[in-house]
Amino acid sequence: MAEIPKPKVGFYGFTGCAGDLLTILHCEDELLDIFNAVDIRSFLMASSDVHDDEELDIAFVEGSITTDHQLESLKGIRKRSKVLVAIGSCACFGGPQAARLGCGDWEKRFKKVYGEVKHTVAEPRESHPLDEYVKVDYCIPGCPIDKHQFFFALTRLAKGMPVELTTFPVCAECKWNENECLLLKGELCLGPVTAGGCNSRCPNHNLPCVGCWGPTSEANVASEINLLKERNFSAEEIVNKLRLFGGAAMVRRFADLLGIKTEEPAGKPRQKKARKPVAAGKAKKKTASKSPKAKSGKKR
C-alpha cells in the first residue's frame, strides 16, 4: 500500500490562558499517537522546532485576537492552511475578555485598566474571535476543550473527512449521567442553552453549567431568561452569566434579548491603522446589523 503522506499540522495560540493547547499537551497517554498520526510542523509549547513558513493541511488556533500583530499572524496562518480550526472558547467566541463585546466602551475600559500607556510591542484592540477576521472551518468550543472532541476532529480531518461536532445541549448528557437537575433546584444553570459534548462535566460535580461551550445552534435564550427570572435571578446576573463565555456568539445572535445596544458593530476595524477585517464590508453599515458576519446571521 502506497504510503499516504501525513497531514501537516500546526498549533498556534493567541490571547487566552493556553489551556486548550495545554489540554492537548496533557494527553500524555495519547501524545505519541498524536505526533504519529500527523506531521506536526509547529507547536511551540511542545517543541522549539517550528516551521512557520510552510503550507499546512490543518491549523489549530487557540485564543482570541487582541492586537494588530496577532491579526497579521492569524491572516498568515489562514493563508497557509487548508483547514483552520478554532479551539477553545476564546478562539470561538472571544473568551471572557470579550464578555463586554458590543458595548462600544472598549477604549475607556482599556484605559481604566492600563492607564495612558504607550504601546511598544503591539497595538491592542478589543478581543474578538477568529471568525471575525478570517474564515474558520470548525469551532471546537470549551474552556478548555474536551480532549475526546479534539481527537475526534483531528482524526476526521486527518482522513480528509468532515467533522460533526456535538449538537445536543449539555442537558442531554447531564441526563445520561443522571444528575439531579440544578435548574430545578433553583440554580443559575445554562445547560439547556449550551452546546454539549463536555459530558456535563460541571453538573456532574454539582456545579451549574456556566456556558463555556457557547450557545447551541438553537439556544432558546428568551425562555431560559424567563425561567431564571422566575427563579428570582436578576436580569443583570443572567445577562452577565450568558455573556461571560458567550462573547461574540451572544452579541451576534441575542443582542436584543440581552439588551446589548451595540454602538459599533462588533467587527468594526479599529480606525487608527485601518486594517480591514474580513467582515469589514458588513461592519461599515453602522446600524444595519448586530451580526457583523454573514455566517452568524444565518445561524439561527
Next chain:
Amino acid sequence: MKALKLKKEDLYAYLESLKSYGELWGPVPRGERYVYARLTNVREVALQALRTILPPKKFFVPPRFNMFRYSEDRYTEVFDDVKPRVLFGLHPCDIHGLMILDELFLERFPDPYYRKRREATAIIGLSCIPDDKCMARSTNTHAVEGGFDLAFNELGDEYLVWVGSSLGDDLVRLNLDLFNEEIDAQDLQKYLEWRRKRDSRYKLNFDLTGMPDIMELSWDSDLWQELADKCLACGACSMVCPTCNCYNIRDVSDLSLESGVRERHWDSCMNKEYALVAGGHNFREARAERLKLYYTHKLKAFITEYGKPSCVGCGRCIDTCPVNINVAEVIRALKGQEVKV
C-alpha cells in the same frame, strides 16, 4: 402465572440470594431523586422510590455505547457490559415501557445490542402507590399481566409474588424456603382492597380514547407554537422517557487512523439537527414542528400502529422539564381542562 407469598422481613435475604444469578440492580437515592444502581449491599435498595431519573431502558440501550470495534479488514461487536443481571424494583409503568421497547427492538427488525442485554436480564417488578405525577391509570399501564419474571406486590407485612416466566420460577427456587405457596381467600380480599386503594390515588386521570382523532384535529393548533416559545429544546424529555428510543451513531477513529469504534448514543427528535439530512435540508427545522412530532408519536402515531399510546404515564417528563412542557400539560391543552376523577 402463579402466586406465592414472601414475608417482608425476608426480602433482604431473598435479594441476597438473587446475586447468585447475576449482578443485582435496584433503585437507590441520589440527592432527592433515585437512580438504578448496583446493589452490592441489598439494604441500600430504596423501596420507597417511585421514579428513577432514567428509566430502565438505560440497561438495554445504554445512553452511549460502542456497537463494534473496526479495523481496516474486520469488525468485532462489543458486548463487554452484557452479563447476567437482575433488575429489582421496576414499577408497572416501567415494565410496560420495556414491553414497548421489546416490540420495537425485538420484533420486525431485531436489534442485537438490545436483545443480548435483554436476554441476560431478569426483571422483578414492584408495586407502587402513585403520586401526583403518575398517570399510568390513564394509559392503562398501572398494572402488569406480563413482561416480568417476578412481580412483587406489597400487601401488609407480606409481598404477593407473581411468577411471570420460567426464569422467574428459577429465581424463586434460588431460595424457595422463604416463599409460602398457601394463598387463601383473605389474601385475595387484601389484594383487591389494595388495588382499589392504588386506583383511588391517581390525581392525573385522562380519558385517552380517540386521542389520534384529537391530535389530527389539532394539527394546525396555535398550541404548538405557544409551547415552542417556551421549549428549551434541551431534549431532556426524550432522555428520561421510558419509550423514547431514537439514537444516532458515529464512527470514532483511533489516533492510529486504522481502527476505531462505532458509537451509538441517544438522540432526541427535539434536537434541531435531528431531521437534518444530507444536502442541508431540515424536515423539521421549526421547534413547533418538532414538539408536534414528539407528541404525535406518543399520542397518535403509536396508537394507530400498536393500539396503545407510547406514553406509559410514568411522570418523568412532568418531573424533568424545566419549563413544564409534559404529556399531562399537552393532553390538558388538547382536550381542554380534563375533569379530574
